[in-house]
Amino acid sequence: MQKKSLSLGKVYGLLEPGPVILLTTASRGRANVMTQSWHTMIDFEPPLVGLVVSDRNYSYAALKSTKECVINIPTADIAKEVVGCGNLSGQKVDKFKRFHLTREDASMVQAPLIQECFASFECRVVDTKLAAKYGFFVVEVVKAWMDPSVKNPETLHHRGKGVFMVAGKSIRLPSKML
Amino acid sequence: MQKKSLSLGKVYGLLEPGPVILLTTASRGRANVMTQSWHTMIDFEPPLVGLVVSDRNYSYAALKSTKECVINIPTADIAKEVVGCGNLSGQKVDKFKRFHLTREDASMVQAPLIQECFASFECRVVDTKLAAKYGFFVVEVVKAWMDPSVKNPETLHHRGKGVFMVAGKSIRLPSKML
Numbered sequence: 001m002q003k004k005s006l007s008l009g010k011v012y013g014l015l016e017p018g019p020v021i022l023l024t025t026a027s028r029g030r031a032n033v034m035t036q037s038w039h040t041m042i043d044f045e046p047p048l049v050g051l052v053v054s055d056r057n058y059s060y061a062a063l064k065s066t067k068e069c070v071i072n073i074p075t076a077d078i079a080k081e082v083v084g085c086g087n088l089s090g091q092k093v094d095k096f097k098r099f100h101l102t103r104e105d106a107s108m109v110q111a112p113l114i115q116e117c118f119a120s121f122e123c124r125v126v127d128t129k130l131a132a133k134y135g136f137f138v139v140e141v142v143k144a145w146m147d148p149s150v151k152n153p154e155t156l157h158h159r160g161k162g163v164f165m166v167a168g169k170s171i172r173l174p175s176k177m178l
Numbered sequence: 179m180q181k182k183s184l185s186l187g188k189v190y191g192l193l194e195p196g197p198v199i200l201l202t203t204a205s206r207g208r209a210n211v212m213t214q215s216w217h218t219m220i221d222f223e224p225p226l227v228g229l230v231v232s233d234r235n236y237s238y239a240a241l242k243s244t245k246e247c248v249i250n251i252p253t254a255d256i257a258k259e260v261v262g263c264g265n266l267s268g269q270k271v272d273k274f275k276r277f278h279l280t281r282e283d284a285s286m287v288q289a290p291l292i293q294e295c296f297a298s299f300e301c302r303v304v305d306t307k308l309a310a311k312y313g314f315f316v317v318e319v320v321k322a323w324m325d326p327s328v329k330n331p332e333t334l335h336h337r338g339k340g341v342f343m344v345a346g347k348s349i350r351l352p353s354k355m356l
Binding site: 170 | 215348
């Protein structure tokens with residue numbers, strides 16, 4: 001994917017539909033990737049996102065200590081890799097290596113972008129008040145990237161237990177909503 | 179829709195894909211409905227859900243004071259009504275009447291179910307620590323309903339400004355994920 005800089009005001013339009021994401025972190029020189037569906041937009045611009053990362057996830061410690069991550073959005077062509085990353089813990093395995101995912105340097109955080117994803121958002125943690133109780137982190141997107149040639153991304157939407165809805169057609173209705 | 183009782187353990191599979199929801203509240207005998215896409219699962223069972231309802235929304239006061247709501251999931255056949263409810267404030271209009279949406283009594287909360295939606299989850303607010311700052315409420319689903327005849331619901335997923343992705347095909351991959 002040939003990603004280019006994306007205006008921060010366009011981030012919500014990619015996360016609001018509820019795609020599965022690949023969340024990357026990096027701690028002490030070691031990067032990890034986690035498959036994740038529990039996220040929500042919280043504000044438009046600067047874009048604030050709520051992420052649920054349980055303390056049972058290996059990524060929890062890295063997210064809490066470095067306060068940085070990257071939200072990457074995959075499409076159906078790498079569905080096997082997405083499921084693979086959700087079924088293994090980064091504690092035991094280098095998932096980038098195992099699933100042939102390519103790290104790219106981010107510009108503002110240590111965690112890497114994933115080359116195979118069409119959109120990547122570099123994030124900093126801004127609120128951890130509900131982290132201990134629910135694993136809920138509020139992050140701010142500080143830099144966004146997207147491959148502008150991708151128009152109707154075939155994102156994955158998890159129905160549970162390995163069943164995914166693949167993004168279908170788009171419809172447009174007259175609306176004043178953002 | 180002929181909704182029947184749904185096991186609470188199945189709620190996440192309907193919200194995790196990220197559909198647009200119609201959130202109902204009721205305060206002082208008056209019900210309201212709000213179109214909403216900013217939500218996330220927080221825990222499986224009992225199901226905890228995070229909802230962003232800004233204090234600019236008319237529903238904010240009702241949610242804060244009654245601590246009750248119903249999450250209803252619409253499908254593409256009522257897309258016009260969904261957009262209509264997102265473009266008007268309940269302060270001025272009875273949206274049920276305006277958009278011919280049918281109220282059904284909930285069993286455990288005052289807010290109504292919407293008959294035209296295939297799934298409805300009765301909720302109680304359990305955490306408001308981030309409500310003042312971000313409009314973020316943690317709610318617990320206390321009773322769930324679904325029309326069991328609906329297998330692959332054509333849910334709506336908002337890309338912004340009235341453009342919706344309609345749920346496409348389902349794929350299944352071997353997975354240990356919940």
